[in-house]
Amino acid sequence: xxxxxxxxxxxxxxxxxxxxxxxxxxxxxxxxxxxxxxxxxxxxxxxxxxxxxxxxxxxxxxxx
Numbered sequence: 001x002x003x004x005x006x007x008x009x010x011x012x013x014x015x016x017x018x019x020x021x022x023x024x025x026x027x028x029x030x031x032x033x034x035x036x037x038x039x040x041x042x043x044x045x046x047x048x049x050x051x052x053x054x055x056x057x058x059x060x061x062x063x064x
Contacts, residue, residue, distance in 0.1 A: 013038055
C-alpha cells in the first residue's frame, strides 16, 4: 500500500478492499459488492472453460 498510495488504480485487490475499512466503521455492503464483482471473472472462466475438465476428473475417479 505504501508504493501505491499515490495511484489507487495500481493497487492489488486485497489492498483495494482496505478502502472500505475506516477507523470508525466498515462499509460491509460496499465490501461485499466489491468481492462479488472481483469474483465474477473467475466464476465465469470456470463455467465456460474449466467445468468440463473438473467434471471429467470426478467422473474418472468414480468409474473405478
